[in-house]
Structure formats: structure tokens, C-alpha cells
Amino acid sequence: MAIGPRLDLRFTQSLVMTPQLRQAIKLLQSSNLEVTAFVEEELERNPLLERDEKPEGGASVPPPREIVPPPRLDSYDGASAATLPADTEAPLDIGDWSNVYDGEPRFGEGRGGRADFEGDGRGIDELAVERPRTLQEELAGQVRLTFPDPGDRLIAAQLIALLDPAGRLAAADGDIAAAMGCDAARVGEIRARMQRFEPTGLFCRDLQECLSVQLAERNRLDPAMVALLANLELLARRDMRGLMRVCGVDAEDLADMVAELKRLDPKPGAGYDIAPAMAVVPDVLMRAAPVWAGVGGAAEADWILELNPETLPRLLVKRGFHARAQVSATREERAFLAEKFQAANWLVKSLEQRANTILKVAAEIVRRQDGFFRHGVTHLRPLILRDVAEAVEMHESTVSRVTANKYIATPRGNFELKYFFTTAIGGTAGETFSAEAIRHRIRSMVAAETSDDILSDDAIVAALRREGVDIARRTVAKYREALRIPSSVQRKREKAVPA
Template identity: 65%
Template sequence: MAIGPRLDLRQTQSLVMTPQLRQAIKLLQFSNMEVAGFIEEELERNPLLERDERPDLPDVERAAIDQRPVANGVADAADHVRGETLPTAAETPLDFDHAETYDAGGVADGAPDGGMGGSLGGGMDGGRGGRADFATDDRGIEDLVESPRNLRDHLGEQLRLSFGDAADRLIGAHLIALLDPAGRLTAAPEAIARTMGVDLDRVEAVRARMMRFDPVGLFARDLRECLAAQLAEKNRLDPAMAALLDNLDLLARREMRRLMTVCGVDAEDMAEMVAEVRALDPKPAAAWDHAPAVALIPDVLMRATPDGGWMLELNPATMPRVLVNQSFYAKVVPRADRQERSFLAERLQTANWLVKSLQQRAQTILKVAAEIVRQQDGFFRHGVAHLRPLILRDIADAVEMHESTVSRVTANKYIATQRGTFELKYFFTTAIAGTSGETHSAEAVRHRIRALVSAETADDILSDDAIVAALKREGVDIARRTVAKYREALRIPSSVQRKREKAVPA
């Protein structure tokens, strides 16, 4: 057999992902915030793309293309993509002259002109610009609201009022800089004294005084010291309470009888002491400087129809609306050179593909959401106890898509229903076998475990075996270890800890 170079001709099949296909897949798995950011980047990069800023039509004028209900009372997803959601350039002329429109209440109706001519007559009003002599106050009420102070500014003001010595103020400022988000010190007092070159006693004296600052309990080294400062401020740090703080691990394990022995109190006093400790703030700085909660904007809106079905539509607030500026392309291309024409042709192709990808993304989301509503109709009508087991393959087979596509569609997408706002992935749960051959949703079983524990009394605490027996009587064939796993996921203590806690109610 000769060894040497040679040429072979072979035929093979391979899947090549074009840049446009990668973009479509990436858009499909993006959340609405990520899509909005991507669109902003494309608007800056592509001169042929522009935002559609036409006002939304009233509900009576923007009805769906076809709102005929289908099986199970859920309207077909493709029929509920509104025509104006992702318009093309042909729908709106981009060279539209707004000067030809009639503005109710404007100059044509006798209102003063906003230009210089209007500003010189009749009271020196400058239209929207205010008076020409700047006598009017154009600030809105939101401009008069005082901005909230952060925690360090609040503590700095107390520091300046509490210490007259410059060295003590310098130590206090250093302690403020070392606070973590919970209000604890991130360095030991010994290390602080060594870094600043001062005595440890002086650092501790300043720290002890600052622990009484508002909010009380800051600058502590651990949880016990934080709670002790708050109790001392209320004049409740007696020997029994100090013993309780020294044994917080017993309180965490709910070993109330051992705590009563250690503290030397009876059950009634122990209940009052535990209630006082629970009323304290373990993280006094957490209420300050917190970032505002981000509002969750659903991608799909769902509402009931008069005939007992469900109507689905995409949320217009999350729908990116862009247009391809065909007229600008037609004006520029004849006067462009070869290189510019190549660039504009590429930008035009990218813009058209982006609009098409956004339309396909909207239709796919609505189609998958409609099928999920069909499958989980019992949940929307009767609650979580009627949630059905569901996997990606069930939806993929119904909508004739690949499982990976359904997974991308349901990731970071939310639907607003009459029972709240849920992520689409919430409706996919594993199946638990039933005693009669049927299956039950794992989420419904977890909900039932929580209900059983919530209904128990101090004299009848359910063990994991008792919960298994109760579920089997209801037709759920479940193992004890599965119940223990679900109970821990729900952050429900064990039966021993619950019995200890309810033996001495706090």
C-alpha cells in the first residue's frame, strides 16, 4: 500500500448556521428587556432602521386579525398577532408631512402661536417655552421632590453632631466606610486600630457610641451584638435575654425546653422573649440604599372571554416596533458610489431580516403560550391543585416545533393571568404517579404538602410518613424521601422542630 498525498472528492451534509439564523435564535431566547436593548443597538448601527412612533389605536380599532375561538376556548395564537405590531415600510409613508395634519386646539382653533409672533402679543406667553421674561415656573411636581438620603449621609450627619474631637470623627468615618449592606463591620476592630495607628480602646469607645446611631444595631461584629444593641436601646437586655442571645443556635433549632433551662424562665416568659427577639431587625442597614424593585412586565396578556374561553395577546408595551426606511434607501442609492451601495444593500438586508425575525418571534411566543393555556386550562380555572404534568415535548409536538425552540421561547417570558403573573416555564412540571394509574404534577403535590402542614395543630404534628399516608389516600403514590425533599425546598422544618416550636408558641 503506497503512502502519499492524494485528492478525494466527497459529499457530506452539515448544518451551517448563518448570521441571520443565529440572530433569530438569539432574539427568540431574549427577554423583553434584552430585546429592547438589542433593538436600540441596531437603531444606532443601521441608518435604514427607525422606530415606529405611531400612537396605539384604541382597542376597538386594533382588533385581532381573526378572533374565532378554537378547541378548549383558547383563540389561535397566530390569529392574535395584531397587524400594527411590527409594520413594514409600505404601511406608513416615511416622507409624511405633519404640517398637513389638523391639530385640535392648535393655532387653527384660535390658540396663540408658539413662535415669536405669538410671544409678543397678549401676555408675553411663549407657547410651551413659557413667558419671555422667565417669570413662569415650568418645573413639574416631580422636580420638587427631595431625593432620599443614603445611609452614609445619614450616619455622617449623626457623626458630626455626636463627636467634637477630630480624631474620633476620623475613626467614625472609617467605620462608616467599612459597613457592609447588612450593617456589619467588614473588618475586626483590632485591624482597624492597627491600620489607623490608634489604641483599640479608643476604636471600641467610638464604635460602642455609634452602635446607638439611627438605625440602632449598626457597626456590630455579629448577629448577637447587633440584637444586643437594639435590646439595650429598649432597656430589655437583662441576664435572661443575654443568655438567650448567647444561645441563638438553640433558638434556630427551636429547642425551647433547653432554652428555658438555660435562661431560667418558664414557658410564658420564653414566648415573650422569643417574640421580642423576632421583632428586632437583624440587618438594620438593609432598608437603606436598596435598589428599587424592577417591575415585571409580562410578554403575554390573558383575559377571559364572555363565552368562557381565554383571549391571548402580546403585550404592546414589550413589543419592539421598528420600520425599514425604504424611501431613504431609494433616495440615497442613486447618488452613492460602489462601496456605499454595497454598505446600504447590506444594511437593507439586515433591517428586513430583523423585522422578519421580530414578527416570527412574536408569533412563536403567542403560539406556544396558547398551547400552554390549552394544556393547563384546569389550573387557570381551579387553581394550582389542578396543574397538570407537562414537559417540553408535549408542547413541541402540539405546535410542531423542536423542543429546543420551545425551551428558548419559554425562558424569561411571562404571562399575566387572572391568578397572577407567571413565567412560562412554571407550567412545566414533572409527573408523579398516582395509585390508580393517573399522574399528578409535582407542583400540585408541593402545594398539597404545604396545605397539610399549615392545617396541623400543636397536638397533631404530621411526620413525613404521615404526609406520605395522607397523600396516598388522595391518590398520590409518593416516596418518603420525595416528601422530605419537597418539604425542604418549601423551607418547612422537620416534624420535630415544628413540634418544639408549637410547644412554646412565640
């Protein structure tokens, strides 16, 4: 057997992840904010890209749109027909268009201002608002008025710097004094005075001390209240008998003490420095089409889907500039222009493909979850990625990327596309139910409880099985814990406490 070098020719197929393909995949799974940030970077990096500054009404190509017809009656299977009992949620009235945004501004309500020219044309979010003072600024002002000594002010500034967002200061006085080279008694005295700052209860080590300071400020820290604060774990378990025995009070006095605690602020520093919540900007807009007479004369309507033009980056490739620049460019400059021209074309193509893919997947989701949009969460159907992937002829990973961080604005509110994918729960008659619908039903059943009729997990299982849902007790317990619903024993104790 001879050993030596040999030259062979082989033909193989392999998937190569080019930089352009990685960019397209990244854009597909990114949110609209991330896409906008990426486009801004490309506009600065690529001289052959420019933003389309044409007004939205003058755009030559309107945003992509899909019309989803109502499902035919014979297209419903057992899963869609099997629904839980209707709850208090009002069904969506397709015939009422007063609460549906049709995308067209009404007379006198456009962006140009009021028809009588009395307004300044600006929205409330465009008006200048004075920046609220932070907690540190509020406390610094009180320190200047309370401590005339510069050394005390320095210690107080250190205590302010050590505060956590809730207003707690868990560090011991001795540790703070050792770090600053001063006496621990002096730190404790300054800390005690700062605990009476506004808001009262800051700079405390734990919840018990925070509530004690607030009660002392109100002159309500009596021995019974001290005993109650020392046994807060009994209050968390709603052990009223144990609390009455420890505090030496009757049920009426204990109810008054608990009501007094509820009026206190357990986290006095949490109300400051709160950043405003970012509004969710939907990627897909959904509205009902004009009503038409369906089978049997019933009023049915199509759903119209279109991409939100506010989230669509509109880019143009400077083809004329590219052609003129190549005339007098050197060899290196032509190579640079060719690279940037190819990158610009690929980016525009990737954004267009991303928009069409999102709209295609969203249309299939709306078609399959038509009952949810018409009747509510009790009609939500089981749905997995494979079902949508097979319908739109895409891979499951592509559908997963499309539905990640994407939102749709519906007449029932804004929802993430991932919300509509739920597992299936079997029924006693062979039908299936959505896990999200089951969770909603469990929440409704618990909300309808009275203090004399608390449902255990076994009772919830029995009630669901009477409604045709074949579910195990451990599944009900898992759903209840996911909804942050206490156990039946805990709920009974909570409802037994006087309001």
C-alpha cells in the same frame, strides 16, 4: 500503494450557524427588556432602521392574537380528570367580568385624564419623588453632630465605609487601627458610641452583640437576657427546656423574653438603600372570551391570547431612503447600504417570527393547562417540553428558548411560561398528578396543622395515598425541604412556643 495528492468532489449537508441565525436564536431566548435594549443599539447602528412612531390605535397591523377554545369533554384523559381535593382557593368565575381587564379604557379613565378635567393626567409613577437619604448619608450627619474632633470623624468615616448591607462590621478594632495608624482603644470607643446611632445596633460584629446593644438601649439587658443571647442556637432549635434551665426562668418569663427579642431588628441596616422591585411586564396577555353554552348547557369560555403591545418593538425599514441613496452612492457606499438593508430586513423578520412563535407556544400551553386557569393549582397537569414541541411542530430546544424569561398575564396572576412545565407523579389507579399540585397540597396540609396534630412525612404520605397519589416518603421530604417547611419535630417545637 502510491501516496500523493488527489482531488475529489464530495456533496455533504451541514448546519451553518450564520450571524443572522445566531441573532434570531438570541432574540428568541431573550426577555422583552433585553430585546428592547438590542433594538435600541440597532437603531443607533443602522441608518436604514427607524421606530414606528404611529399611535397604537392607528397601527395598520394589530398585534398577533390567538383564541384557545375550551377542551372538549372527550379530550380529557385520566391525567386531567384526576385532581386533588379542592382547597380554600376560590375558583375563577368565568361569568364575572368585574375583575377581568378587557384592554379597553373606560370613559373618564383613559390616558388623557379624568372626564371632568380636574386631574393632571399623570400617573403616580410619573410624579417626581424626593430621593430618600442613604444609610451612609444618615450616619455621616450623626457623625458631624457627635464627634467634634477631625481625627475621630476620620475614623468614624472609615467605620461607615466598612459597613455591610445588614449593618454589621465584622472587622476587629485592632485591624482597623493598624490600617489607619491609630490606637485600637480609640477605634473601640468610637465604635461603641456609633452603635447607639439611629438605627440602634449598627457596627456590631455579630447578631448577639447587635441584640445586646438594642436591649441595653431599652434598659432590658438583665442577666437572664444575657444568658439567652449567649444560647441563641438553643432558641433556633426551639429547645425551651434547655433555655429555661440555662436562663433560670420559668416558661412564662421565657415567653416574655422571646417576645422581647422578636421586637428587635436583627439587621438594622437592611431597611436602607433598597432598590424598588422591578415590575414584571408580561409578554402575553390572556383574557376570557364571551361565554357560550357548552355540552349539557354548562357555561364555557374561550381564552383570548395576544402579545403585549408594550413589549413589541415596532420597526420600519427606510426603503425610500435606501433607493434614493443608491442613486449617487459610490461603490463602497452601495456595499455598505446593501449590508445595512439586509440586516434591517432580517431584524424585522426575526422580531416578527419571535412574536408568532411565542404566541403559538403560549396558546398550546394554555390549551393543555385549561383546568389550572379555571379551577386552580390543584388541576395543574403534568407537562414536558416534548409534549408542546410535538403539538406546535418545533424542536424541544426552540420551546425551551421561547419559554425562558417570558411571562403571561392571566386572570390568576402573572406566571412565567416555565411554571406550567412540571413532572408527573403516578397515582394508585394509573392516573398521573402534577408535581406542583402535590407541593401545593403538602403546603396546604402543613398550614392546616394544629399544635396537637403535627403531620410527619409518613403521615403526609399516607394522606396522599388515600387521595390516590402514589408517592414515596423521600419524595415528600424533598418537596418539603424545597418549600422550606421544617421537619415535624421542628414544627412541633415552634407551635409549642406561645405567640
